[in-house]
Amino acid sequence: MLTSFASFLSQLAQTLLVVLVAPLMLGWVSQCRAWLQNRSGPGLLQPYRVLFKLFDKDALMAHNASAIFRGAPYIQFGCMVLAASVVPIIETNLLFAPAADVIALVGVFALARVFSALAAMDAGTSFGSFGARREMLVASLSEPALLMVFFTPLLIVQSSSLNVIVDTLAHREFALYPSLAFAAVAFIMVLLAENARIPIDNPATHLELTMIHEALILEYSGRHLALIEWANAIKFTTYCTIGIALFMPWGIAQAGAWQMLPAAVAVLIVKLCAIGAGLALMETVSAKMRIFRAPEFLGMAYMLAALGMLTLLLLGA
């Protein structure tokens, strides 16, 4: 009874942490980008200000919009909160962990994506459906790559539960795993593609012909838009925490190790800051590629992930 209460508390704390910190993470990345480009930047709290502003406004709907259009933001938000809840970030004692392993996690992301595409096509504007088509083009290529990325740590640990993976990888003796390095590079490429970051999509653009993510949410306003933006922030942060859990899990406390919690939180903050700064650097030095180069980029990610798995099978490392 006591242990289940403890894991409930730990679950609640971790989920709330990710959900509340997610906009801050986006703010940190854009702040770093601003610094690298010699601009002063909008400040770390800008995403929160945007969310407050949007929640305050009235939500306008197209006349012919159906229930899908109305419900999609809530479904997306729910999916992202669920995804955020199954990734251990501070401690591996999570109540929701049996709800979804890494493979089901890919499915949760896919569910959210399907509804965002359906909602974009629902209003019947040309931009919406072309955004949905592009989103699906990118997704159909990044999803297999993401699955392949997961297979490498999964084969090392022989389990698909994130809790077990983190527990095993974080508390083994140090060993060089070239296969994990391959998978990590592929994961970064998938992360950039899935979160509409720069080589694939430019989150700051308002030029209709190049945008993917912006075209999907063009018809939304008010609280719906706020929920979608928030869900995307959570998705981005969850991807970062998945990366931490798979490729640099050192410092995440084991179940029941309460005295390790402050250190685990500190380590998490340092890792997230480093990831944000690294992504900002990558986005500053690279340019957005043409949409038809995206299959090549994601094909490369798939290839790297597959290579990681193959080297693991051959070398055992």
Add this chain to the structure above:
Amino acid sequence: MSAQLINLMASLMLLIAFAMLAQRRIRSLIYLFAWQGAVLAVNSVIVAWYTGHGELYLSAFFTVLLKVIALPLVLHYLIRKLDIQWDVETLINIPTTMLAGIVLVVFAFNLALPISQLAGTITRGTLGIAIAVVLLAFLMMITRRKAVPQVIGFLAMENGLFFAATSATYGMPMVVELGILLDVMVGILILGIFFFQVREAFDSLDLKHMEKLKESGE
């Protein structure tokens, strides 16, 4: 620890082989070739240090001298002289080439598995990667139609063979190794002259012009 380092070097070899397969620009291709030589040399040094085979140090030294410094310099000089620093086109598109490459890697790994189980060397696991590097370089030669990338593919294939020798038997006898290095050096010099002749005759380094040689005109 040495086994892990050797595995790391092997993975880097494989990664560079794939990068060469996907690279469109000739200049970057030459840089990648130099990097592959460097990884090869480091691998030789690690194996030499672990097994105490002194002549492997020597072969690492020659590898650095020839494949990291001399050949890339010659190639850079050639492409500057030929004025071909622009994009290389590939015959089939890059994702397809990549998939073909992955199939080749699976094939090579399967091929090497029984051999590695028989071998007792520390480097036995990397034999599959060595064969894969040879096959990938071969694939690169097949998919490119310009002359210079084909020659780089040929050199990369030699790198793979060298790596295979190191991983299967701790390297070839010194005489053989030196002979091969000399062959490669001379081969590059001859091919360098050949490039100019090809361009003189066909006004291009595209090798598809050479397929129409027989009975032209009549």
